[in-house]
């Protein structure tokens with residue numbers, strides 16, 4: 001049996017049927033912006049392998065850091081032990097994170113970072129004597145991961161609806177409507193106020209993806225929304241949680257998307273880009289005041305087996321160092337202006353409903369999405385790896401993507417839009 005035949009029979013892929021699996025490509029190696037297939041073909045990774053490989057694949061500095069760490073310590077339990085990679089990574093993070101965000105809880109994936117943020121918010125209220133405040137307010141159109149607590153905070157009409165039975169119940173405000181670069185309207189915030197008026201006695205905090213709603217909406221919204229969130233959380237004694245797992249470390253054109261609103265949350269989730277996308281690691285971060293309140297009721301009850309894995313921390317330190325060493329925000333700004341200019345050529349395609357771009361994110365919203373098989377054909381013909389979601393053909397390329405590659409990526413996106 002060939003590798004791909006065996007894969008088809010036994011290896012279950014993300015969001016896929018095991019009975020009638022969609023086509024997959026056999027990757028054998030990758031470097032820079034390119035993934036090489038067993039056929040010898042190369043694909044430009046226009047989605048940074050799910051938004052995280054920003055410095056490029058197999059980055060030599062990150063690989064060397066992992067290799068060196070394997071010679072000393074590749075895993076040790078994090079209860080009762082600590083190690084230099086975790087300590088040095090925390091130092092680097094505290095330097096990069098907004099001022100005051102300096103208590104770092106490591107976990108193994110973004111979804112778990114969201115779960116921990118929700119638990120921290122609930123424990124914060126519990127410590128203050130409000131055990132009934134054990135729900136969160138989240139936004140329609142949001143995406144926070146695929147584990148039960150993270151699904152429960154993601155868009156309730158999205159892809160997870162069938163798993164309702166296993167999810168805790170939270171409250172939802174309407175999806176923010178005002179565009180990032182459009183006018184602000186006060187009414188955009190009404191449903192947050194209404195939800196808090198109706199259910200405030202049960203709500204521990206509000207969670208959102210600041211500025212950029214990714215997985216479920218591919219939508220950029222107005223910074224004023226975040227300022228209003230900060231204000232209403234302060235007024236009502238509830239916590240503000242920003243899920244910066246996709247937006248953190250430059251993706252939207254600022255180091256953190258929250259900077260567009262000059263707002264700092266109480267709890268932040270980071271992941272994806274944390275290790276340059278080379279190995280899984282995420283973190284839930286809070287400030288000293290929140291940590292103090294949370295811990296009044298004792299320890300924080302969470303501890304993944306591979307918490308703060310030394311190899312992952314070593315990769316994280318190297319990735320943070322790279323952020324200090326090249327002008328990644330300059331690259332992202334260049335990519336943004338190229339995406340904005342290039343995407344204009346798609347505006348008048350009849351299948352295109354909207355085009356938008358911010359930072360190193362470019363989106364073609366279409367009325368109708370071609371079949372996976374048609375998309376796979378375009379991917380192989382164009383040499384550009386795209387993985388549309390919902391009605392969105394998007395790119396989130398590595399920060400090292402060249403001008404010529406951006407052109408090639410947008411041409412492939414256009415071909416997908418026009419393939420219906």
Ligand SMILES: *Cc1c(COP(=O)(O)O)cnc(C)c1O
Pocket residue numbers: 109110111112114143144145146209214215243244245246271272282
């Ligand atoms: C990807 C993502 C997650 C989930 O992270 P995983 O590492 O896939 O569990 C959570 N929130 C946001 C905003 C994300 O983009």
